[in-house]
Amino acid sequence: MNPRSDIAYYKVLDPSGRGPVATQEPTCLYLEVTNECNLACKTCPITYGKVEEPASLSLEQVKLLLSQFSAVSRVVLHGVGEPLLNRELAKIIAWLKEKSIYVLFNSNGTLMNRRWGEALIESGLDEVRLSLDTATPETFARVRGRPLFDLILKNIRGLMALKKEKASATPLVSLWLTGLRETLKELPEFIRLAHSLGVDRVYLQRLVYWEGKHDDQMARPEQSLFNSLREEEEEIIQLAQELASALGVSFEASGATTPIASLARENQEQPWSACMRPWTLMYISARGSSFPCCIAPFSTKDLNSLSLGNAFREELAAIWNGDKYQEFRRRLLSEEPPECCKGCGACWSL
Amino acid sequence: MSERSFLTQFVQAGFTRIEVLETARNKRTRNPEAYVVTVSAQKASTELRAPLKKMLRPTLSCDSAARTLQELWIFPVAPETCNLGCTHCLYAASPKNRNPYRLSAPELSGLLNQIEALGAKPHFLFTGGEPTLHPELYDFLETLDTKGCSFQLMTNGTRIQERSADRLSKLAHLRKVQISLESTDPKINDSIYGQGLHDRVLRAIETLREKGVPVTVAVTPMEVNEQELAAIEALAAKKGADVKYISLYDLGAARENGLKPPREIPTGESPIDAELMCDKGVAYSEGAFYPCPVLVKEADKKLGATLEEALSPRSRQKVTQLRKSHSACQVCLKGST
Numbered sequence: 001m002n003p004r005s006d007i008a009y010y011k012v013l014d015p016s017g018r019g020p021v022a023t024q025e026p027t028c029l030y031l032e033v034t035n036e037c038n039l040a041c042k043t044c045p046i047t048y049g050k051v052e053e054p055a056s057l058s059l060e061q062v063k064l065l066l067s068q069f070s071a072v073s074r075v076v077l078h079g080v081g082e083p084l085l086n087r088e089l090a091k092i093i094a095w096l097k098e099k100s101i102y103v104l105f106n107s108n109g110t111l112m113n114r115r116w117g118e119a120l121i122e123s124g125l126d127e128v129r130l131s132l133d134t135a136t137p138e139t140f141a142r143v144r145g146r147p148l149f150d151l152i153l154k155n156i157r158g159l160m161a162l163k164k165e166k167a168s169a170t171p172l173v174s175l176w177l178t179g180l181r182e183t184l185k186e187l188p189e190f191i192r193l194a195h196s197l198g199v200d201r202v203y204l205q206r207l208v209y210w211e212g213k214h215d216d217q218m219a220r221p222e223q224s225l226f227n228s229l230r231e232e233e234e235e236i237i238q239l240a241q242e243l244a245s246a247l248g249v250s251f252e253a254s255g256a257t258t259p260i261a262s263l264a265r266e267n268q269e270q271p272w273s274a275c276m277r278p279w280t281l282m283y284i285s286a287r288g289s290s291f292p293c294c295i296a297p298f299s300t301k302d303l304n305s306l307s308l309g310n311a312f313r314e315e316l317a318a319i320w321n322g323d324k325y326q327e328f329r330r331r332l333l334s335e336e337p338p339e340c341c342k343g344c345g346a347c348w349s350l
Numbered sequence: 351m352s353e354r355s356f357l358t359q360f361v362q363a364g365f366t367r368i369e370v371l372e373t374a375r376n377k378r379t380r381n382p383e384a385y386v387v388t389v390s391a392q393k394a395s396t397e398l399r400a401p402l403k404k405m406l407r408p409t410l411s412c413d414s415a416a417r418t419l420q421e422l423w424i425f426p427v428a429p430e431t432c433n434l435g436c437t438h439c440l441y442a443a444s445p446k447n448r449n450p451y452r453l454s455a456p457e458l459s460g461l462l463n464q465i466e467a468l469g470a471k472p473h474f475l476f477t478g479g480e481p482t483l484h485p486e487l488y489d490f491l492e493t494l495d496t497k498g499c500s501f502q503l504m505t506n507g508t509r510i511q512e513r514s515a516d517r518l519s520k521l522a523h524l525r526k527v528q529i530s531l532e533s534t535d536p537k538i539n540d541s542i543y544g545q546g547l548h549d550r551v552l553r554a555i556e557t558l559r560e561k562g563v564p565v566t567v568a569v570t571p572m573e574v575n576e577q578e579l580a581a582i583e584a585l586a587a588k589k590g591a592d593v594k595y596i597s598l599y600d601l602g603a604a605r606e607n608g609l610k611p612p613r614e615i616p617t618g619e620s621p622i623d624a625e626l627m628c629d630k631g632v633a634y635s636e637g638a639f640y641p642c643p644v645l646v647k648e649a650d651k652k653l654g655a656t657l658e659e660a661l662s663p664r665s666r667q668k669v670t671q672l673r674k675s676h677s678a679c680q681v682c683l684k685g686s687t
Contacts, residue, residue, distance in 0.1 A: 038500075038525045040564035040590060047564075049587045058417070085500060085525065087471040088417065110522040113498050145562020146519050 018279050018333065020326035025069045025317070028281035030294050032079020033057045033086040035286045039108055041144045043178060044298075046080050051297050055286035056086045059095060061312070065284060066099070068316040077105035079285055080297055084111040090119035097124035106131055106176070110148050112155040117162040125171040129203070130156060132175050135189035143183065153197065160198040174201035184233055187240040195247040202244065204237075204253045270334075272341040278329050282320065288312035290319050292328060292340065299340040306340055410629070412661045415468035419661070421631030422465070422472040423643040426453045426484035428636055430647070433480050434506055437542050438532075438570055438609050441647055442602035443479055451636045452484055461634065462497065464657040472631055473525070474501035477643055482509040488517050495521040504528040504568070507554030508547060515554075519561035526564040528594065529555055534581045538574060555589050565591040570598050576612035597681045599644055611681075626682050628669050632660045641669045644678045 017023070034056040040047040066072060075096050077083050083105045086092070096103045104127035112130075120128065132152060134140040140149035159173060175194045177183060187204070194202050244251035277293040284290055288311040291297055296306050308328060309319030319325060331338050372388040410418045428449035435444035465472065474494060481487055482505055494501050500523050507529040518524055531551055533539045539548035558565050567586040571579060586593045598604055598611045627633075627642040632653065635646040639660035645651040653660040653668065673679045 036525060038522060038564065040559070040562060042590075046592075047590050049583070049592060087420075111498070115498055141562065146522075147562070148520070148522055151522055 015274070015276065018276075018329070020330040021321050022279050022325070022329070024279075025071045026280055026282045026320065027071050028074040028076065029065065029069070029072050030076045030079065030281060030283035031057055031062060031065065032081065032283070032285045033062075033077045033083050033089055033092065033105070034081040035079055036085050037080070037082045037108075038085065038110060039082070039144055039146060039148075043143065043180070044080070047145075051080050052285055052287045052289065052303065056088075057092070057286050059088045059091050062092050063095065065311060065316065066096070066101075072101060074102045074104075076294070077103065078107075079283070079294065081286070082108055082111065084116055090116075090123040093120070093123035093125050102126050104129065104171075108144070109152040109155050110146075112152075112159055114158055114162065117155075117159045118166075120171060121162065121166055121168045127170070127172040127174070129174050129176055131178070131205070132156075132190070132193075133178050134183050135186035135193050139183060139186060143180065153193075156197050156199065172201065173199050174203055175199050176203045176205050178205045181233075184236055187236055188243050191240055191244050191247065191249055191251065195249050200249050202249055202251045204251070206253070270337070272337045272344045273333050275332060275341070275344065278325070278332060282316065284311045290316075292338070295344065296340040299343065302339075305338075409666055410631070410661050411663070411666070412468055412658055415470040415657075415661060419465075419468070419470040419472045419631055421475060421627070422461075423475045423477055423627075423631065423633035423635075424453065424458075424461075425478055425633070425635035425643075425646065426476060426481045426487055426490065427451065427479040429479050429643075431479040431483060432506070433483060433508060434543055434547065435603070436506075436530075436544075437603055437607045438572060438598060439603040440599045440601040440644060441479070442606065449636075452486075453490070455486065455490070457637070458490055458493070461657070462499075468657065468661075470657075471499070474499060475504060475643075476501060477504040480506055480509070482514070488514065491518070491521055491524065495523045499523060500525055502526045502528060505554075506530055506543070506547075507551045510554035510557060512557060515557045515561045515563065518558065519563050524563065526566050526592070527558055528566045528568050529558075530568045530570070530596075531555075531582060531586075532570060532572070533575045533578045534585050535578065538578070542574075552589075555591055559590045565589070566594050567591050568594050568596050570596045571612040572598050573610040573612060576614070599678050599681055601644070601678060602647075626673075628673070628679075628682075632657070641665075641672060642682075644682070645672075645676070 035046070035052055036054050036056070037044075037046060045051065066075075077089065077092065083089055084107055093103050103125055105125075106129045109130040109132065112128075130152070132140075132149075133143055134149070137147065137149035140152075141147045156173070156175075163169075163171075163173075175190070175197075177187060177190050191202055194200070241251055243249075275293075281293070282290060283292065283294055283296070285297070289303065289306075290308045290311055291303075291306050292308065297303070299306075308324040309322055311319065314322070328338055332341055337344075370387060370389055372386075374386050408414050408418060428447075428451040429441040430443045430447040431449050431451070432439070432443035432447075433445055435442075435446070476487070476491070481503060484490075491501065491503070502525045503518070505527065510527075510529075518527065529551060531539065532542050533548075536548035539551070540546065543551070555565050555567070567582065567589075569575070569579065569582050575582075583593050598609060627644070633640045633643045633646050635643075638655050639653045639657065640646045640648075640651055641653060651668075651672065653665040654662070659665060673683065
């Protein structure tokens, strides 16, 4: 199995074999190394109230979690916060790499200075995904809030140069753009920008929106492109695809699918039931809460309804096939999905 | 039974500081899988149970500073130096106070050297007093930003202007600005801060959010505002700000004014999960280190003039003793701070 491919993780099982009990241990862990952030983006729920009390995972805690499953071959070190705010991140990665686990995380890139670059290259990190979101400083400031676009570009250039200097093939670097109506038109420019920075991977990310009534909240249904692509937007994606292939930049969407397919899904009766995550991966927050996936904390403020157990109070195996997880899986396969999954496959990604 | 599930039983039974001292074959039986495991564990009183997290994070010390020194509180001006004289201030800060202390640039760079020597990477919390009264504050913050140090600013917000907000928004390592707000009712706020200040504080929050700076609204639940907390949370959310509850300490102006804590202490987290400030770091004020920002005006609580002294076993012992007796420590132990 290629650990780089998301699809390998989400679709590793025969879907028909899924039931309330997971017959195998998870092969992928999402560990929220911190739930704090130095940005307050208008697309993010933590801007409008924290998800959980601030916390960061320590190396000891990561060891405690990893010691409980033997089949984990991929660890994703992000949740709702900025991973580079965790001071022990490089040590955590180095420890995971000793166990030959594929390690990656998303970052906003604002803190990726030379010191972090050196520490991450040395740690053996496999992949870092930088959420740049826009191709211009102006749009960046509008969507992400702070005027740090140029700083991020400087950091990316520095990281790419450092990789060359150290003759290191890793970490693989990719740039991510969350498809908003506002940002999609910058996609071709975004691909040119990636190319000019020496980054050869670009991903289109779907927007997870939620019901909220905040003055400047940007993650609203009308901003989302999922299932509502207009003709000119499809054209932009086509154009971006052609440009990417001409420049030798790989252009994909999250969940290992094509950019257009990721935004336009055929209607299915129970779109949420296609999800394989509750049978293949566990997501542990910085406070130890076990959530069904990395999207779930964005979908609701009612975390009690989401939590399937606490990893610092219970054994992971007991959570993985505990009553709550079983009930969650049973409902996901039914016509009455858990609240956090209702929009999935219907309003946003799978 | 795996070692892990064996140990989990101790956790579930409320033990902390669990350590396997020895594992040996049980020679009394013929079962080759039978072991005798000697475990050391502590069971604290259920009320003040040490957090599980702490079990996994060793106590502050110089040797483990890289892992354990999570926070460093800095007072750029003396704790009592402020442009406001809030009725609930634990330092009884006021514009009338004339403490000339200002953190100097060489002093800060000395601190940074000490931190680097220990391999520590703490998060810096600039507090006061009103830290923006220091004429070089923004230069200091820019120095930290260039060095890649994470930091935050706690201010009353009254001196935040368009220009200062601009400067702050460019500092990538600024995690947030924390601004106090005690009510959504201008009358209640003004009765605590002073006339007309409610609007100024709200304006500061808006100015910072317009520039994309993450803002946390710090609320001190008291008898006078305890009915207001939900409204403050809603207002903060509307403005794109987070909320943090701060404990009321029976010190300084709060004591003089006889302010009462709320009947119910709202805690976002259970005391079991809460790490106290003195678990996470130390405070630096007027040339010396203290266990936490609450005790910086009590000279006998001083831990020393260097970080090494502040993290020494002797200092840790002192903090442990304090926690048993000091009234302010009891406030922290009971609620989240």
